Amino acid sequence: MRIAVPDLITNSYFPALAAEEFGLYAREGLDAHVELVSPAAAAMAGLRDGAIHFVVAGAHSALSVFPGWIGAKLAVAVAQGTPWLLVLRADVPAARGDVQAIKGLRIGAAPGPDAALIRLLADSGIDSGRDVHITRVPGTDRHGVSFGVVAAEALASRQIDGFWANALGSETAVRQGVGRVVVDVRRGDGPPAARSYTLAALIVSDAFIEREPEQVAAAVRAIVEAQRVLRAAPARAVEVGRRRFPPAAAEMIAALVERDLPFYDPVLHEEDIRSMNAFAQALGLLAGPVAYDEVVAVRFRPLWTAGAAAR
Numbered sequence: 583m584r585i586a587v588p589d590l591i592t593n594s595y596f597p598a599l600a601a602e603e604f605g606l607y608a609r610e611g612l613d614a615h616v617e618l619v620s621p622a623a624a625a626m627a628g629l630r631d632g633a634i635h636f637v638v639a640g641a642h643s644a645l646s647v648f649p650g651w652i653g654a655k656l657a658v659a660v661a662q663g664t665p666w667l668l669v670l671r672a673d674v675p676a677a678r679g680d681v682q683a684i685k686g687l688r689i690g691a692a693p694g695p696d697a698a699l700i701r702l703l704a705d706s707g708i709d710s711g712r713d714v715h716i717t718r719v720p721g722t723d724r725h726g727v728s729f730g731v732v733a734a735e736a737l738a739s740r741q742i743d744g745f746w747a748n749a750l751g752s753e754t755a756v757r758q759g760v761g762r763v764v765v766d767v768r769r770g771d772g773p774p775a776a777r778s779y780t781l782a783a784l785i786v787s788d789a790f791i792e793r794e795p796e797q798v799a800a801a802v803r804a805i806v807e808a809q810r811v812l813r814a815a816p817a818r819a820v821e822v823g824r825r826r827f828p829p830a831a832a833e834m835i836a837a838l839v840e841r842d843l844p845f846y847d848p849v850l851h852e853e854d855i856r857s858m859n860a861f862a863q864a865l866g867l868l869a870g871p872v873a874y875d876e877v878v879a880v881r882f883r884p885l886w887t888a889g890a891a892a893r
Contacts, residue, residue, distance in 0.1 A: 583612050583797065585636045586619035586628060588643070588694065591729070591831050592748045593838045594665035594782045596819065597846055598638040601801075601808035603822040610800035622694050623647060629654065629787050636801055640665070640780040642858055643694060645867040653788050655879035658802045658886045660782040660809075662845040662854070666695050667752045668702075668765035670744035671737050676764045679771040681706040683764060687743035690719030690733055697865055698779045699746040702765070704864075705773040719745055730754030731830065737761050749838050750831055757834070768845065778857035783850070791879055802848075802885045809846040816840035848886035850878045 585602075587595045599616045601607055607614035619625040619634065626647035628634035637644075638660050648654040668684065670676050676683030685708065691699050700710045710716060720741050721732045730751030736742045738760040745751070745761075755761030767776035784805060791798050812819060819839040823832030852874050859877070862868035874880075 583607070583614035583635045583801070584628075584633070585614055585616045585638060585801070586625035586634045587616060587638050588618075588620045588622040588625055589729070589748065590616070590618040591750060591827050592665070593750050593835065593842050594661045594748050595638045596822070596835070596839060597660050597805050597808040597812060598784065599826060600812060600819065600822050601804040603825055604808060604811060604818075606804040606807050606811075607801065610804050612797060612800050612804065614801065614804075621692075626654075626785075629785065632787075632789070635786075635790060635797075637785045638782060639785065640694070640698075641783040641785065642780045642862045642865075642867065644785050645862050648787075650868065651872050651877050654785055655788060655791060656783040656850055656855075656877060657786050657791075657798055657879045657882050658784045658805055658848045659850050660784060660805060660846075660848075661842065662781050662847050663768035663777055664698055664779045665748050665768070665782060666698055666746050667749060667763050667767075668699070668744060668746055669733075669737075669752045669755050669761040670764050671740070672760055672762050674743060678764060681708065681765055681772050684708065684744065685713045688715045688717060688741075690722075690736060690742045690745035691716055692718070692722065692729070692747075695746055698776075698861075701779060701861060701864055702767065702772055702776045705775055717742070731828075734758050734760050749842065750834060753834050753838060754830070775857060775860070778854045779861040780858050781854060786879065791881075795881070798879070799882060799885060802882050806848045806886055806888070809848060812839055812846055813843050816843060850883075850886070 622643035623646040733745045734755040765771040819836040823835035
């Protein structure tokens, strides 16, 4: 089984990777491997074509290939909340939560996550085309590079004034002293709607659910169990990081996983799905509201509600 992620070195999709490295897919009878397929649209195209069996990504990204949620469903939440943070150069004057501090700056963001940044700015009354220069982080398009390391280098050399990235990328700049987190929407910074623009989820095609429902259920159980293992023993994240991450990221991951434990909740909450669909409408990815059970594979709800009850 191929499980694609658009970013491998991240805390957001980490429970899916941990499920492999802890042997939890194998315990469920799945021969599954988590691999990098980037950008998210390429992973979704593989899911549509049957070359990939599961994708773990920002849930809204399914709409790039499955318009109107026709043909794909969310099977379980891997991590709750919009996972990206705004980091600015350490010498840029900005109070925590001050989105307005971004005005006039050059901000690096990857394709895909940049849509959430643009919406965050719009919800904060900032024109992303006029008030901010959003660009790629120089060097991050090279295969196999660590976004966090390259972004920290770009901050230090003043090629950019800030960047929008997951917590692992952000932590690199913070620990090096070249950047600091100004906005973390999951923890209440910025406009309230930003917290639920998207979430990390296991995405499966309708065709695969109908053909192999037991295999999907097995993957869901493995991810729910990985979340439980990480909540009980977050230090075990290091063993996963040392096998799959560059050395610097491997040594950071346990602290980030421990910090993120409240977000390792498998439940797909109805209000979060409504918020995500509203975000997708604002991006032009969705024409109108879609019912919860047209987005979520509710047949697997007993598996993730049991995981939530075990918290």
